[in-house]
Amino acid sequence: MMTGIEIKGEMKPGYETILTEPALVFIAQLHRMYDPTRQSLLRAREDRKRWWAEGNAIDFAPETSSVRDGNWKISGTPADLQDRRVEITGPCDRKMVINALNSGAKCYMACLEDATSPTWHNIVDGQINLKDAAAGTITLEDKGKSYKLNAETAVLICRPRGWHLPETHIEVDGEEVSGAIVDFALYFFHNARALLARGTGPYFYLPKMEHYLEARLWNNIFVTAQSILGLPLGTIKSTVLIETLPGAFMADEILFELRDHIVALNCGRWDYIFSYIKSLSYDPSKILPDRAAVNMTVPFMAKYAAHVVRTCHKRGAHAMGGMSAFIPVKDDEAKNQAAFAAVKADKEREANLGHDGTWVAHPGLVSVAKEVFDRLMPGPNQLTKSPEGSVTAEELTTPNAGPKTAAGLAMNVNVAIGYIAAWLRGLGAVPLHNMMEDAATAEISRAQLWQWRHHGVSLDDGTKVTGALINEEIKTQLKVWKGDVGDNFFEAGKYKEAATILSDLVMARDLPDFLTTPCYRKFMAG
Structure with missing residues (x-):
């Protein structure tokens, strides 16, 4: 027993x-x-x-x-x-x-x-x-x-x-x-x-x-x-x-x-x-x-x-x-x-x-x-x-210099939505844009969005990163994903749910430790 x-x-x-x-x-x-x-x-x-x-x-x-x-x-x-x-x-x-x-x-x-x-x-x-x-x-x-x-x-x-x-x-x-x-x-x-x-x-x-x-x-x-x-x-x-x-x-x-x-x-x-x-x-x-x-x-x-x-x-x-x-x-x-x-x-x-x-x-x-x-x-x-x-x-904690661009922000949003949607569908390793993405690479994308928003980073073109800017980009990238995968799969593929999760993670007051933990609690614990 x-x-x-x-x-x-x-x-x-x-x-x-x-x-x-x-x-x-x-x-x-x-x-x-x-x-x-x-x-x-x-x-x-x-x-x-x-x-x-x-x-x-x-x-x-x-x-x-x-x-x-x-x-x-x-x-x-x-x-x-x-x-x-x-x-x-x-x-x-x-x-x-x-x-x-x-x-x-x-x-x-x-x-x-x-x-x-x-x-x-x-x-x-x-x-x-x-x-x-x-x-x-x-x-x-x-x-x-x-x-x-x-x-x-x-x-x-x-x-x-x-x-x-x-x-x-x-x-x-x-x-x-x-x-x-x-x-x-x-x-x-x-x-x-x-x-x-x-x-x-x-x-x-x-x-x-x-x-x-x-x-x-x-x-x-x-x-x-x-x-x-x-x-x-x-x-x-x-x-x-x-x-x-x-x-x-x-x-x-x-x-x-x-x-x-x-x-x-x-x-x-x-x-x-x-x-x-x-x-x-x-x-x-x-x-x-x-x-x-x-x-x-x-x-x-x-x-x-x-x-x-x-x-x-x-x-x-x-x-x-x-x-x-x-x-x-x-x-x-x-x-x-x-x-x-x-x-x-x-x-x-x-x-x-x-x-x-x-x-x-x-x-x-x-x-x-x-x-x-x-x-x-x-x-x-x-x-x-x-x-x-x-x-x-x-030496371990000094960041490198480099560009902070609208294209980089857009790619972070696109990758995070695409990966989270796949994760919700039961896939943990996903090829996106000729790269193999897993939870770690998606974590970089969403954490960097939070970091840029939290500190009000100015992009190289002078645009200040705000919550409103990121949410607008989320809407834009949802349309990109819909165009890429088609209407039928877009509805079934959990892209809308992924976009909501991403927005919640990026707009949080404190940076959430892991994206997988709240996702697991909400979608897989039942």
Whole structure:
């Protein structure tokens, strides 16, 4: 009898293979032990945000200087994670899982977070697909085509949701459970032994951490989970995305807290830009230019990347590069070649800096990234290579100069509406304007609109950004979307709902932490 555990989502055929009684009891154990800590850490985020809003600077924590100055290293890296030169990322629908594993990439990050719209069915279907993938038995018959795994496949890594997102369809003792705990627990419980039997292991990408105590929470969960399943300490290995500005100041501390269970840090560049805006939202001296003008070569982003590489290699951990959002362009060879050239240049920058591998968002770009790292990184990694120097708080927080244009504002509105509408339809990764957009890139767009409105930014043509200006642009971009998708799909495609959500987010007095949280509460929690 599963005392205190209730499934509030629909039980479709096959769900019983994932939502088993032992798996649900496992979730309940972790929830009861660790959700109070999770809740306190989320409250601490709010406390820090108020502290920064009062004018106090973000900086390296003095109380952990001994960790940063200490001569320690992580415990070690499994053989199948020594060479990660190209990783592909994407959602967990069945075709994507098979194609990503067959893509020729070294690793596939199966994303239950920013690349997945967390409908109940997306989450549970995703777990079914990952269970079959972990067992090596996943197949698909679709539109007359058969899909199955190649003899050699990418290493499977699962990304659970961040600490902030709930899973309202599972309750324990009348409380909704953390989406992160649900995603981790189901994947680990069902697949750890199957993965180990196939010569790999239960590997995870951990998102959106802001503090070393959040890493300590993950480590404690890992220790408990391994103990419950009777697996040795260190069986779980993780890669942490340094995709928040506060997290960049705690890169050493995060590695230290997870030292028995971590192998790498990753430069999650898009969420990092969003976090920069969010963390410094009340400071008028930290306003960023057009989103297109904030790339990895501008000073504060280049310093961030070098800091991650330097920190990782000092501790014996891999430093993974981020995702170039360009994707192949069909039916336009000139644009397609330009996209490939942009990806190549981005990957050359990463390899020359010392990254041990990189991300792509499309199977068609695996060969582009692989060619670069094969040429510039002949060994399995570059752990002995490290950028010179160090980084200061000022270097990490000084914005770059660049244009602030009406076109940039319009693109932010267009992308935010298009992505939010797709997310409401159940799609978490969406190609828009020849770029792969996920929740992180959409977060930049809506946060920048809020920042420009809040501070009354003047565009390069002299126009002052106001709420009225943005709402007029929302109306204009709704018409653009209607023209692009047609009347019938426009009505069914949730574009009007997306426009309302965007306006509410941008006009809010305080910058909302995440667009996905209110959207989830309103549209998916039932």
